[in-house]
Amino acid sequence: MKCASVLTIEPVQPRNKPSARRNVSRSCNRPHGQGRLINDSFSPSAIQETWSMRTTLFVVLVLLGSAAAGTAEEAKQLAQQATTVLKTHCYRCHGQDGSVEGAVNFVTDLPKLVARKKVVPNDPKGSRLFRRMEDGTMPPPDEQPRPSAAEIAALKRWIEAGAPTGESVLPRAAITQGNMYATVLADLETLDRRARRFQRYFTLTHLHNAGLSDEELQTYRNALSKLVNSLSWGSKIVNPVAVDANRTVLRIDLRWYVWDATIWNRVLQEYPYGVLDDSVSARAVAVGTATKQPIVRADWFVATASRAPLYYDVLQLPGTLADLEKLIRVDSTENIKQERVARVGFNGSGISRFNRILERHDSAQGMYWRTYDFDEPPANLVARVNGGMLADRRNIFAFPLGPGGLTDNPFQHAGGEAIFALPNGLHAFYLASAVNARLDKGPLAIVSDPKRPDRAVEAGVSCMSCHVTGILPKADQVRDYLDKNPKALKRTEADVIRSLYPGQDIAMKLMEADAKRYGEVVAKTGARVSRFEAVSTITQKYETEVDLSTGASEVGLSADEFRARISNSETLVRHIGSLRIGGTVTRQIWAQAFGDIARELQLGGLYQANLNGPTLKDNTGELDPLEARGDSANQWAFAPGGRRALVASGDRSVRYYDVEARRDIKRLVGHTASVWAVALTPDGKFAASGGMDGTARAWDLTTGLESARFDDHTSLVSAVAFAPNGKWIVSGSFDGSVVYWKTVNGQEGWRAEKLGLVTAIAVDPQGAFVAVTTPSALVLLNLANGREFKRYGTFAAPLSAVAISPNGKWIAAGNDLGTVYIWQVGEEEARFTLTGHEGGVRSVAIKDGRWVITGGTDRTLRLWDTAAAKQEVAAFRQHTASVTGVAFLENGTQTVSGDGTLRALPWKIDQFIVAPADAPNKELPKAPDRIPYARP
Template identity: 85%
Template sequence: MRTALFAAFALFGSTACVGAADDAKPLAQRAAAVLKTHCYRCHGQDGSVEGAVNYVTDLSKLVARKKVVPNDPKGSRLFRRVDDGTMPPPDERPRPSAAEVAALKKWIEAGAPAAESPHAPTPIGPADVYAAVLADLDTLDRRARRFQRYFTLAHLHNAGLSDEELQTYRNALAKLVNSLSWGSKIVNPVAVDAARTVLRIDLRWYVWDATTWNRVLQEYPYGVLDQSVTARAVAVGTAAKLPVVRADWFVATAARAPLYYDVLQLPGNLADLEKLLRVDSAENIKQERVARVGFNGSGVSRFNRVLERHDSAQGMYWRTYDFDEPQANLVDRANGGLLPDRRNAFAFPLGPAGLADNPFQHAGGEAIFALPNGLHAFYLANAANARLDKGPLAVVSDPKRPDRAVEAGVSCMSCHTSGILPKADQVRDHLDKNPKAFKRDEADVVRALYPGNDITLKLMEADANRYAEVVAKTGARVSRFEAVSTVTQKYEAEVDLLTGASEVGLPPAEFRDRISRSDALAKHIGSLRTGGAVTRQIWVQTFADLARELQLGGLYQANLNGPTLKDNTGELDPLEARGDSANQWAFAPDGRRALVASGDRSVRYYDIEARRDIKRLVGHTASVWAVALSPDGRFAASGSMDATARIWDLKTGLESARFGDHTSLVGAVAFAPNGRWVVSGSFDGSVAYWNAVNGQPGWRAEKLGPVTALAIDPQGTFVAVATPNALVLLNLTDGRELRRYGKLAAPLSAVAVSPNGKWIAAGNDLGTVHVWLVGDEKPRFTLTGHEGGVRSVAVRDGRWVLTGGADRTLRLWDATAAKPERAVLRKHAAAVTGAAFLVNGTQTVSGDDTLLALPWKIDPFINAPTEPQKELPKVPDRIPYARP
């Protein structure tokens, strides 16, 4: 009986809820329509962010951010402003009708329901960002790719920001990069993905180069070196270790000195800046080619201020003279008299020192000047004209900054939202009303330098109009809430769980759990687990711990940049690494020795048991990314970022042949079964078959896309070529395409062919492994479990597969089992970049990125009955090696 009653009640409640939802939906839709008609144009349209609100049509966010209080119209700030007629502003048309105001009120009284159920955004991960960048690079001329750099908003998209909110960030980015430009035109970043979260710039648009970009990266705290092949292809194409940075961080950091000055390449002294702008201020003042305005109460300066306009090579150059507040104590006056203080511009309107008999004594000032594209740049200087990052609080202040200090760049943009702010002159009026306060000749000079409001206000208006026209070209608009400073404040706000999870690329629940499992993270950001927040400064300080604990990848180190290209557009080798590194391993059949492709430009012939080099093969001029051992074990093949593939005699350690017809990173090499020919694949999209004795070419296949890996059929029939978009089988004899496996979920990163030539296994950047039977259209098996990209793969037959991943694990798979993962080795502390079955069939060997090689037994798992074993038993550091 109770069960029946409960069921009936549940049904009634469900029906009531559905009915309530049905009634609420029209109210919400009507409210959204009112807001769209009357508020959206200033609070969201084209990214407009008046009042720091750019989500006015998102009803759920209005509630979440407390602009609307459900069931309480009077407590809802948005409704009060609409009801009292202050929003929209009184001069805006059309105006909300009484019926529309009533509709808003009724919606709030009903609990402010959402018009639609909120949908979680489809996450955009680092792999998606790099895939979009690589696809964009493919549309560009090869020589133009090294000039391209990218900004991402993906983490903000993942945090649930609407497109209107994201547009504010796009506007801010466009305005800032053009405000840091010496180019003559406004050129806005170009969106390269469907969601418009990845934006491209060309360094040449803004007269930047690799030095400029590397200076930006010196400040970047979120630089994680992605280990995927897609990211590697992007680095090679752009000639940059880190060609992608967060747009919000860039806006908030490059808009502030000293980075602001350094990107603009401004000198350390105002006199040198004026030379750059072709302004001779002293001569202009002498020849009365300036227009001055003097006044009290500027809103920034604590005392009086003088503005001074010059013509410059780009249009206009305004500078200010700001003054310390004169002391009220008269004791220090000369000879006990009542001489005016030289910090009073009304008493001493002429100057600066050296240009008048009685000059004013200013404490510093600001320069505002037009760039070649018409936007404005800013410069703070002290009384000696030396550059300042921040103005002294005793002279100027900015209430919007955390420490109230005026910061070069962002504070100036926040204040000068319309360019030059119109200010009425008070000095000329002071002169006219106090004619006896100045000598006649001084008064004449004052009248010449301070021409009066009829002239100066027109100059300011003309400069402001030109500025507004140029700002509109960036997609932003002139308003009280300027885009760059607004985004800066949003970035500097506290980090909560959702924001933090989005920035590290995890769902909030998983991020909370990962914090709980890490003592280091719990200590610093544990408050995120309980609904709290941390400051942006603490978040930045903790990011290195986050990268390590969450295995995001290696942190970028700005001090390890290598030599740049001759034209200074990028690095000669953005993939170069220092110290022990192993980009790829090629193991001897017995597992005793291996070849290692090293990031330090060498090929290491390595004794695994002794853990030492037998020989270092030196000759490549850039990092090495591919190695192969000849079938007889006498020769080595290697591929490098220097665009060459080379053959080495392992007995002498000398180079015996070279192939130089590739034009980019040679990312894959393999010996043909006869050992006399080599196949090499390059990121330039080519695969070449060439003679291992003399380097002479045989056949060549083109336009395959970046070649990330290849493997040759031991029977000598075909070569399997892995690319970001497809697995391609080429005839080993003539290079003809035999078969293509496309429509892959992620770029391929590793490939292997079984010893009998019947099976192909390929791993991708998502951590998935596909196993094909040669001749089949679709994979026979798909293996999932890696938490990072697959960096190496080996296949013994159609059943047993061995994989190494960026998640630092080595995994053994029984592809035919219901639960294919048989064993997981977690002893590696870095990405596993090499894995191989040994010839005795009972052992394997693996090597990681830190040059650690681990042989281990597999017979307990191969001979195990049925149930897969997820973790290996404890393995000793040394185990017997297989013998052939």
């Protein structure tokens, strides 16, 4: 930052405000003559005085406005000057490229400096940031150029003026979970289909929503990049790739780090924030990546995967140090025997409480350092041999050789740490006991880490926090001790010691060379070799207590809305009630309670790692990431009378279901993965289904047997529908194809491809066309030949459901934001846009151009009257899960709807539907006696 030498700060001159105040005073003290103004309002003197008063008032207002404008302009200038000073002298270490010295990476964010009490408005001496600049300790004394007196004075004036922030910053738009999944889906679609199952994602969206600046977010990106590469057996540094404009969603490829589904699932076993989003985008992302939970929070991952045991498991490190050495092709025993090692011995490392020996070996990847740490001997040890004191074997100056078995008088160590180079040049860490067994934490009696909550040294994060330069150069004391005390050891031992302990100069060069190589590799990750190491810094930030604002951002709500939701829930009050009154909860309590929080706030189904299904043969993901256990209903197809239904089940079956009796009539078994689409012929004789196994099937409901199968889709078959005559089936897939095939034998009639991910299909009851929804478009195809003849595009969220009216004149489609569009066939624009759902639309039915019902992930069924001013007529709220199927019954007085828990409910709607004006005496048909009425 060389610009400091030419920076000039001009003092802001105060305006002459007292004169304005004097004018105000004279104006306010002037006699108004109220009665005379009323009685003599048209006299020349009255007019003259009134004009004079108005002129004076106008001048006062102009002066006040000028003073206010001046004050605002002065504040803006002061803020700009302060920002310039801070960016010139502080930003390089406190924000640039995510640098986080002193745990501060927001030095140019003026409001945050005040909020976090680095600056105290109106009090320069009470502002730690200013004090350090004034006394010359910040920037550090060796940094050049130095802040000038004018710059320090400008900073002081800014604080004395109340630390104004200058121009107000508009609140940033929140990134919703739907936005995040849509971003990931768009990114996946840019990749080869076969490569998608290797992709996984990390998200910082909740931190973006919490207001963190890009500099602060960059520290998280740096920490993530460093950690994933520190958990890699790949030969190169490959950093996560940002896939959105805000750089809050970052993609990795499992192959970059030599990971597979087993490792990712091991990560997910620890993940407390797993929520299964019930949206088209989320489902498509799961299918593409072959995993139920392909996205995890980056801050959680950094804070958890950097600590044992997850740290060890992701790196796939064995249970003993001997096995680790085999893994990296080191034979430490033979190296010591053949004197192929370099040792450094000393007292007081700062981590270990007593002696420590460092020992360097060459490894297959470069270097391997291990330590021998010693517990402190008791002060009253009295062991005598032939009347003399015996030196303690924990004293490395008396016993510098070892370990046991390699010499007659070995030292007695209590454990140690191993640091070894990975193939990409970064370092990995391993803690071991005295018998070389793997340890998650080092014994407090031997080593400690003051940065950890329990002061214990944890494998991974503690090592990274300490070894910021890789190998910390340490001066050997053993060789110097031997040279100055030649009679302390036998000559034969002394020769071996001199060979193993080459002395300070040689050992220091080895350590400095290893540290240099490490620093060069760290730079490739975007992180810095710094006292405030990125991974440990982010771990500490994640582990701080959760307040209302932080919690709200993590569940996707505003602070006020989250406070209200807590107050209205006994469960949330019990778990996190302190948040609504300005308190905090520990991170451990928050993570423990997150399952209940997610259920209460209806964030989605909870991810359960123990329910993962079989993996693909190449171990890149799950065979069926959409599979569900127990009763589930991914889609319903109701018979016209509402008493029978077909259910697409997550347990690989198709259920032919008795709605009134709430039991299966038949189970149609044949799919080898979860079923997501079903359809019935109008006469109820045949069924169609599509599933995650990539097949669409036709079934004879009389026998319950499969009558035909179509195998030429290559991904989830997400939609099926019958042609009006029941002889043909239309099926659509996430592979972008729609196929028209025969019900009796599966023979293909026509195929439309490259439509985009197909989410829903409806066939015109009049037999003219097929409506196909994709994330970005509604496409109309000719039913006779599959040719596209109309396309409606540009939607705010992926379309998720579609229906056509019985007369074929109207189309209704809903999307993942809960919006419903109604088109009249042949028109260019949607005739109606219906909003009201608080979640995505999963099912829709349209009676005509007027009456529509929709079911959503917000667990509601809604009735709409497009002719009314308030188009949403009523909402039915008795479902307890996403409403995945809806239908108008043929009697005209009821609907029936089914949800994801296999619960179907009728709803009496004749109280809302008014008979047309041209038929006032027409009676509505009576509802079937056996279907009970249900009210909203």
